[in-house]
Amino acid sequence: MLNKQEWISYDLAKKVPDMRRGFRIETHYGEIDIDGEDAKAFADLAERLLKKKLAALQGGSEHGRH
Helix, strand or coil, X not given: CXXXXXXXXXHHHHHHHHHCCCEEEEECCEEEEECHHXXXXXXXXXXXXXXXXXXXXXXXXXXXXX
């Protein structure tokens, strides 16, 4: 079983790059399709947030680095 750091690393390696091609957000009220430049912007944000979480889990040794 993967730990939280491994899951986030997997998300960064596989899911975030895939998001750049487009994706769907599903809510209880329906779906929102994200594509084109919007998909890239969402993926960039997800990447920043996940890297911040990963750094925090690793003891903050990479916190604040880009």
